Amino acid sequence: MTDPAPLLTVDRADFGYDGRPVVRGASLVARRRELVAVLGANGSGKTTLLRGLLGFLPPLAGRVLRGPDLRVGYVPQRETLDPLYPLSAYQVARTGSWRDLPFWRLAGARERTLTRAALAACRASDFASRRYSELSGGQRQRVLLARALATEPELLLLDEPTAGVDPEAERGILDLLGELRDTRGLSIWMVTHHVQALAGRADRTITVSEGRLRPEAAA
Amino acid sequence: MSELFSPDFLFRNAILGGLGVALLCSLLGIYLVLRRLVLIGVALPQASAAGIAAVFWLTGHGHAGGADTHLLALAASLGATFVALGLLVLGQRRSRSPAEWGVGALFAISSAATILFVAINPKGDIEMAGLLRGELLAITDADLRLVAGVLIAVSALFFLFRRDLLLTSFDPEFSRTLGRDPLRYDLLLYLLIGGGIALGVMLAGPLVVFGFLVLPALAALRVAPGLIAAFAISAGVAALSFLGGFWIAYQADLPAGPACVAVAGACWAAASLGMRLRARRSAAALVILVAGLAIAPGCASRFEAAAQRAAAPLPRGSLPEALLARPIAVLPFQNATGEALTIPQGFLDAVVARALGNPPTQRSYSVPDALQQRAGFELERRGYRVSVVPAEQRRSVLAGETGAAATAGAPAGFTGPVLAGTLRRFTLTGSGLLLVQLDLALIDAQSQELLWSGAARRPVSIPSALTWQEILLDAGAPIFADAFGNR
Numbered sequence: 001m002t003d004p005a006p007l008l009t010v011d012r013a014d015f016g017y018d019g020r021p022v023v024r025g026a027s028l029v030a031r032r033r034e035l036v037a038v039l040g041a042n043g044s045g046k047t048t049l050l051r052g053l054l055g056f057l058p059p060l061a062g063r064v065l066r067g068p069d070l071r072v073g074y075v076p077q078r079e080t081l082d083p084l085y086p087l088s089a090y091q092v093a094r095t096g097s098w099r100d101l102p103f104w105r106l107a108g109a110r111e112r113t114l115t116r117a118a119l120a121a122c123r124a125s126d127f128a129s130r131r132y133s134e135l136s137g138g139q140r141q142r143v144l145l146a147r148a149l150a151t152e153p154e155l156l157l158l159d160e161p162t163a164g165v166d167p168e169a170e171r172g173i174l175d176l177l178g179e180l181r182d183t184r185g186l187s188i189w190m191v192t193h194h195v196q197a198l199a200g201r202a203d204r205t206i207t208v209s210e211g212r213l214r215p216e217a218a219a
Numbered sequence: 220m221s222e223l224f225s226p227d228f229l230f231r232n233a234i235l236g237g238l239g240v241a242l243l244c245s246l247l248g249i250y251l252v253l254r255r256l257v258l259i260g261v262a263l264p265q266a267s268a269a270g271i272a273a274v275f276w277l278t279g280h281g282h283a284g285g286a287d288t289h290l291l292a293l294a295a296s297l298g299a300t301f302v303a304l305g306l307l308v309l310g311q312r313r314s315r316s317p318a319e320w321g322v323g324a325l326f327a328i329s330s331a332a333t334i335l336f337v338a339i340n341p342k343g344d345i346e347m348a349g350l351l352r353g354e355l356l357a358i359t360d361a362d363l364r365l366v367a368g369v370l371i372a373v374s375a376l377f378f379l380f381r382r383d384l385l386l387t388s389f390d391p392e393f394s395r396t397l398g399r400d401p402l403r404y405d406l407l408l409y410l411l412i413g414g415g416i417a418l419g420v421m422l423a424g425p426l427v428v429f430g431f432l433v434l435p436a437l438a439a440l441r442v443a444p445g446l447i448a449a450f451a452i453s454a455g456v457a458a459l460s461f462l463g464g465f466w467i468a469y470q471a472d473l474p475a476g477p478a479c480v481a482v483a484g485a486c487w488a489a490a491s492l493g494m495r496l497r498a499r500r501s502a503a504a505l506v507i508l509v510a511g512l513a514i515a516p517g518c519a520s521r522f523e524a525a526a527q528r529a530a531a532p533l534p535r536g537s538l539p540e541a542l543l544a545r546p547i548a549v550l551p552f553q554n555a556t557g558e559a560l561t562i563p564q565g566f567l568d569a570v571v572a573r574a575l576g577n578p579p580t581q582r583s584y585s586v587p588d589a590l591q592q593r594a595g596f597e598l599e600r601r602g603y604r605v606s607v608v609p610a611e612q613r614r615s616v617l618a619g620e621t622g623a624a625a626t627a628g629a630p631a632g633f634t635g636p637v638l639a640g641t642l643r644r645f646t647l648t649g650s651g652l653l654l655v656q657l658d659l660a661l662i663d664a665q666s667q668e669l670l671w672s673g674a675a676r677r678p679v680s681i682p683s684a685l686t687w688q689e690i691l692l693d694a695g696a697p698i699f700a701d702a703f704g705n706r
Contacts, residue, residue, distance in 0.1 A: 086444065
């Protein structure tokens with residue numbers, strides 16, 4: 001399970017906004033082939049930590065060490081995406097395949113293959129041609145997961161991937177994440193409230209409380 | 220409709236330039252709507268108008284502006300738009316207040332500033348009309364090239380950066396994980412939107428710009444199966460709306476800008492209705508295409524109503540009362556402007572004929588001919604009996620000058636009073652003004668006595684006129700009111 005070369009290391013880092021830290025003294029290590037749940041109450045600093053891991057927030061103190069050419073996949077909360085855009089599920093997933101595509105090149109077979117494989121891996125091929133805004137919550141989550149997979153990530157960060165979906169869809173998403181960890185060797189970190197549903201699925205949990213990370217524990 | 224594209228059609232530039240602005244706005248509008256920045260589409264054109272009004276006031280520019288005024292307006296429009304845009308973007312980044320607060324404040328301040336700058340400008344009423352209705356009529360060949368260049372540049376940039384613009388608009392945070400900086404593409408988009416709005420306002424006015432920024436995009440996003448299709452449908456709706464609206468305005472004597480926006484609104488309503496009725500998207504798209512054309516025939520009948528309004532009786536003015544009992548022969552007017560002033564065949568014939576209740580002919584007219592017809596019409600409105608002498612019967616009956624200092628020869632074949640006219644100036648300016656100098660004389664054909672003389676020597680505002688009939692219908696009443704002393 002352990003890897004001598006961690007994908008990402010956070011060393012006593014503070015993350016916050018306008019110079020004011022929200023998360024203090026965070027230290028953690030992301031390794032390949034693991035599913036990590038980041039737990040915590042509302043306002044505890046989970047999302048701030050996630051934004052720090054994504055690189056959106058530079059550390060106010062401490063440091064964040066990333067592996068060379070680390071490829072990070074990101075699945076935001078699906079409510080942040082505007083349903084006004086006239087995009088099919090396939091078109092949404094396809095945007096993930098554009099990571100290495102310069103603006104002057106047309107998307108080609110490689111991007112199509114990546115997108116289709118990602119949709120198939122997330123069992124989203126059946127509704128790929130439907131309009132994204134018309135999909136159910138669970139289906140949208142699968143599409144966003146496929147979009148992140150199309151970026152060919154090593155580290156996958158998810159923000160509340162099971163919020164607002166029914167229990168069956170939630171189980172399906174968590175099963176899928178476990179599968180991706182096992183088959184693709186991904187390091188998957190997910191912010192969630194749903195402790196019960198995670199039982200037996202996460203390799204580790206990290207609890208954020210009032211901006212502090214509690215010691216890591218096996219799930 | 221085909222006559223609108225005729226190479227010798229006087230308002231070809233207005234149509235092509237307006238079409239270019241409509242297409243430009245329809246492309247920019249897709250991202251404006253998708254990013255929920257519609258309010259910016261209201262506020263920026265208003266800021267642009269305020270900029271033009273402010274600079275015109277500061278520099279003392281007003282009516283009869285030439286190329287310099289045109290450039291000044293463009294510079295003012297660009298400057299005001301980008302300053303406003305910069306303030307909005309900076310305010311949004313540095314403040315936690317909702318973005319619409321700043322946009323609303325900008326709109327209110329810009330609207331007030333526009334009116335105030337116009338009010339304190341001695342030539343303000345002209346600018347006001349021009350600003351609010353646009354200056355399609357004044358579009359020059361250079362403007363056409365500019366619009367075409369900007370349209371091509373915007374289309375090319377949208378195509379080149381289509382993926383980046385979509386990524387950074389749809390999900391800015393995800394785009395950052397792909398190495399795209401949303402700020403960079405925000406700036407690109409704002410530059411294009413700001414530039415397009417500034418250019419559009421200067422040429423077509425805030426109403427047309429806002430209408431075409433929003434309505435074609437809304438209609439397209441209702442029915443489009445994808446983003447590329449949305450751009451294509453938006454452009455199609457814009458083209459259809461502009462051409463359809465222009466044609467309706469042309470047929471029904473209506474202001475062109477509002478008519479074009481109304482057709483675009485009808486397209487949007489048709490698309491919304493189609494989708495609400497759960498019709499197939501392709502069917503809704505078809506409804507959009509036919510909606511504009513379906514409106515046209517109904518509007519065309521409004522011409523008669525406009526003609527009836529124009530036929531209301533008027534006071535006599537300075538014209539001699541003694542002539543009320545005698546028929547006045549209105550002779551063909553002389554053209555002393557040094558220009559041909561030929562009106563493309565077919566336009567005025569129908570207008571004048573319909574206004575006078577005569578069947579239309581296919582003969583072409585010049586402006587003096589049209590003014591002669593209008594003089595007869597205006598005399599009738601003042602209670603006189605009139606016979607308009609056809610141009611074919613024209614004889615060299617009037618030697619030399621007419622007007623206050625005129626000496627007139629007796630026109631052969633006439634025994635009663637005759638009205639003679641000489642047109643000395645008929646110049647259309649770039650600011651929607653018509654500069655007219657028309658001398659008139661009523662002469663007793665038998666005694667050669669000068670019974671009355673008058674002259675029209677004033678600029679006439681025709682900001683909304685886009686066609687010859689609009690110009691002559693709009694300008695006719697004030698020209699003859701001036702000459703006959705009704706003012």
